[in-house]
Amino acid sequence: MIKALRPIIVKEFRQIRRDPTSLGMLMVLPAGLIILVGYAMNFDVRHIPLVVFDQSRTAESRALLEKFDQSEYFDRRFDVFSYAEIEKRFVRGDAKVAVVVPTGFGRDILAGRQAQIQILVDGSDANTAGQAVGYATRMIMEHSSRFVADAFRRAGREQYVPIDFQPRVWYNPDLVSSQFLVPGLIGFIIVLTAVISTSMTVVREKERGTMEQLMVSPLTPAEIILGKTIPYVFIALTAATLILILGYVLFDVVVRGSLLVLYAGIFVVIVGALGQGLLISTVTDSQQVAFMISVFSSLLPSMLLSGFVFPIASMPVILQVLSNIAVNKFFLVLVRGVMLKGVGIGVVWPQFAAIIAFAAVMLGISMKRMQKRTL
Numbered sequence: 001m002i003k004a005l006r007p008i009i010v011k012e013f014r015q016i017r018r019d020p021t022s023l024g025m026l027m028v029l030p031a032g033l034i035i036l037v038g039y040a041m042n043f044d045v046r047h048i049p050l051v052v053f054d055q056s057r058t059a060e061s062r063a064l065l066e067k068f069d070q071s072e073y074f075d076r077r078f079d080v081f082s083y084a085e086i087e088k089r090f091v092r093g094d095a096k097v098a099v100v101v102p103t104g105f106g107r108d109i110l111a112g113r114q115a116q117i118q119i120l121v122d123g124s125d126a127n128t129a130g131q132a133v134g135y136a137t138r139m140i141m142e143h144s145s146r147f148v149a150d151a152f153r154r155a156g157r158e159q160y161v162p163i164d165f166q167p168r169v170w171y172n173p174d175l176v177s178s179q180f181l182v183p184g185l186i187g188f189i190i191v192l193t194a195v196i197s198t199s200m201t202v203v204r205e206k207e208r209g210t211m212e213q214l215m216v217s218p219l220t221p222a223e224i225i226l227g228k229t230i231p232y233v234f235i236a237l238t239a240a241t242l243i244l245i246l247g248y249v250l251f252d253v254v255v256r257g258s259l260l261v262l263y264a265g266i267f268v269v270i271v272g273a274l275g276q277g278l279l280i281s282t283v284t285d286s287q288q289v290a291f292m293i294s295v296f297s298s299l300l301p302s303m304l305l306s307g308f309v310f311p312i313a314s315m316p317v318i319l320q321v322l323s324n325i326a327v328n329k330f331f332l333v334l335v336r337g338v339m340l341k342g343v344g345i346g347v348v349w350p351q352f353a354a355i356i357a358f359a360a361v362m363l364g365i366s367m368k369r370m371q372k373r374t375l
Helices: 002-018 020-040 059-069 083-092 105-111 126-154 177-208 210-215 221-251 259-282 287-304 317-325 327-341 345-374
Strands: 048-054 074-079 097-101 118-121
Touching (some): 002 177, 002 221, 048 083, 048 126, 059 105, 059 126, 074 083, 083 097, 097 126, 118 126, 177 221, 177 259, 177 287, 177 327, 221 259, 221 345
Parallel strands (some): 048 074, 048 097
């Protein structure tokens, strides 16, 4: 069998070498995607443009506004003198948040009364608006606690907190988005590139008429599939290694668990993705159609139904059920568990089983369809 497979494996490597597009899709595209998506897709909102309407103009209002000036979350862009100017800045997109300090703010603070402040937020960008409200609330509460402490001290009493609340974040203490996104990008990029490249290369052979020569050769459909997938398995493993290296160098994402378990999961998902690409190649004879089906069947489930960006638990029940068709849903749990939490095979074996089942189904159907073509 090895002697029978050797010529077709060598042929595939030569074909890949002669086709810079396929080689670029397999090697350069993953590197470009992880750099682009890793830097561009960032949920850590910083430098939100801020406009200030300070009607008090006192030392007390300036002390509060200094909190916003010193924060990395807000960039103070404009000082305005009316609500109409705030609306104009919001409409133009010059600002996302406005702080309005009323006239009696300083007087109320000095008198020990409850002072009011208004935060206006442009809600057209829901993600930025939600985080901006959270940042502003935290900063104002911290500033208010200082006045509470001063009041207790003047009264000769010691300030205390009824509930000692000390949150601690495990696995990603700084809540950095790249630590969450980069492991998910591994499966997303591998599945996308493997499915597209495999389906395109087989359909290309159909268009050139060389696929029929393989079909009438002494090779069985299983040997043809193995011979055509083995080169792409090696190349996809190399691309996965490149992604891990770039993740460590650029985003400081380290593998806390076993590399053996991680690469075993990567290997199985690659095999499944290649089987999916071969299956697509058996149902179409055009590279354009194969490309469209490959993108639709790999990109959309990997992005929308895997939990990569949107939590599955917040989806409607029907989409939660449909999410089980996305192999990345299971691979995502595996890779994040191994890379971020350092778990072993004893924890992620259900995900392994699901990925193996996916690979077996894809390869099995592909062999059946290729067998049917030879009959």
